[in-house]
Amino acid sequence: MVESLETVLVEYDEDRGVGTLTMNRPDALNALSAQLRDDIVAGLERLEERNDGADGVELRAVVLEGAGGKAFCAGADIGGFCGESSGGSSARSHYDFIRDFPAPVVAKVDGYCLGGGFETALACDFRLASESSTFGFPEVTLGILPGAGGVQDVTKIAGPAVAKELAMTGEHISAARADEEGLVNRVYADDEFDAEVDDFVTDLAGQAPLAVQAIKRSADMAVNSGLEEGIAYDRSLFQELLRTEDHAEGAAAFSEDREPEFEGK
Numbered sequence: 001m002v003e004s005l006e007t008v009l010v011e012y013d014e015d016r017g018v019g020t021l022t023m024n025r026p027d028a029l030n031a032l033s034a035q036l037r038d039d040i041v042a043g044l045e046r047l048e049e050r051n052d053g054a055d056g057v058e059l060r061a062v063v064l065e066g067a068g069g070k071a072f073c074a075g076a077d078i079g080g081f082c083g084e085s086s087g088g089s090s091a092r093s094h095y096d097f098i099r100d101f102p103a104p105v106v107a108k109v110d111g112y113c114l115g116g117g118f119e120t121a122l123a124c125d126f127r128l129a130s131e132s133s134t135f136g137f138p139e140v141t142l143g144i145l146p147g148a149g150g151v152q153d154v155t156k157i158a159g160p161a162v163a164k165e166l167a168m169t170g171e172h173i174s175a176a177r178a179d180e181e182g183l184v185n186r187v188y189a190d191d192e193f194d195a196e197v198d199d200f201v202t203d204l205a206g207q208a209p210l211a212v213q214a215i216k217r218s219a220d221m222a223v224n225s226g227l228e229e230g231i232a233y234d235r236s237l238f239q240e241l242l243r244t245e246d247h248a249e250g251a252a253a254f255s256e257d258r259e260p261e262f263e264g265k
C-alpha cells in the first residue's frame with residue numbers, strides 16, 4: 001500500500017507489518033505546517049486501520065521519516081506558526097497521537113532535526129540517526145521556547161543542564177553528541193543508514209506485539225509516575241501477557257529450540 005496524503009506519504013509493508021510515514025515538504029525542510037501535523041495523525045490512523053478485523057496484531061511498528069535527504073524536520077513552519085494566534089494548541093495533537101499510538105514509532109532522523117521536529121522525534125519511541133544529522137532547539141532565536149514538551153523531555157532524558165544549554169543557546173548538536181546525552185538510540189554511518197534502520201525495525205516488528213505494546217505503556221508510565229504506581233501497573237500488564245497465545249508460543253518455541261511466530265493474540 002502506498003497512499004499519498006497532501007504532505008505525507010503512507011506506505012505499508014505487509015510482510016513485516018511495518019508502516020512508514022514520510023513527511024513530504026522537502027522544499028521547506030519538512031517544516032510542520034498545520035496540514036503536515038494533521039496528515040501525520042491521518043497517516044497513523046490509516047495505518048492503525050490495518051488492525052481492524054485482523055486476527056491478532058497486524059501493524060507491528062511505524063517508521064517516521066522526512067523526504068528530501070536534508071532534514072527529518074526543521075521545526076514548526078515559521079510563517080504559519082507565527083500567524084497562529086493560539087501558538088498552536090492543535091500542534092500538540094500529533095505529538096500526543098504518536099505517544100499514545102499502540103505500536104512503537106521509530107523516528108528515522110537523517111539531516112536537520114530542529115525545534116518542533118526534534119520534539120516530534122522525542123515523542124517517538126526510538127530515535128535512529130545518521131551520523132551527519134544535527135539536533136537543536138532554535139526557538140529561543142524566535143523569542144519562544146519549545147512548546148510541545150521538548151524541554152521536559154530533554155530534562156528527563158539528559159538532565160536540566162543539557163536541556164537549558166540546547167534551549168537557551170539554540171545551537172545545533174551533532175548526532176554523536178545527541179548519542180552521548182542519550183537523546184538518540186543509535187547513530188549509523190550515512191552510507192549504512194537505510195540498511196541498519198531496516199534491520200532494527202525488522203527485529204522490532206518480529207517481537208511479540210502485545211508485549212511490545214505493553215512495554216511502551218509501562219516505560220511511559222515510569223516516566224510519569226512514582227515507582228510504586230509503576231510497578232503495580234507492570235504487574236497488571238504482566239498478568240495480561242501471561243494469558244496471551246504469544247506467551248505460550250514464546251515458551252513453546254524456547255522448549256522446541258525454534259524461532260517463535262508471534263501473532264499478537
Ligand code: CO8
Nearest residue numbers: 027028029031074075076077078088091115116138147148
Ligand atoms: N519553517 C518554514 N520554512 C522553513 C523552515 C521552517 N522551520 N526551515 C527551513 N525552511 C525553508 C527555508 O525558508 C527555505 O525555503 P526557500 O528555499 O523557499 O527560501 C528552505 O526551507 C531551505 O532552507 P534554507 O535555505 O534556510 O536551508 P539552509 O541549509 O541554509 O539552512 C536550516 C537550514 C539551518 C535548518 C535553516 O533553514 C533554519 O534555521 N531553519 C529554521 C529552523 C527553526 O528555527 N526551526 C524552529 C521553528 S520554531 C518551532 O519549531 C517551535 C515548535 C513549537 C511547537 C509548539 C506547540 C504548542
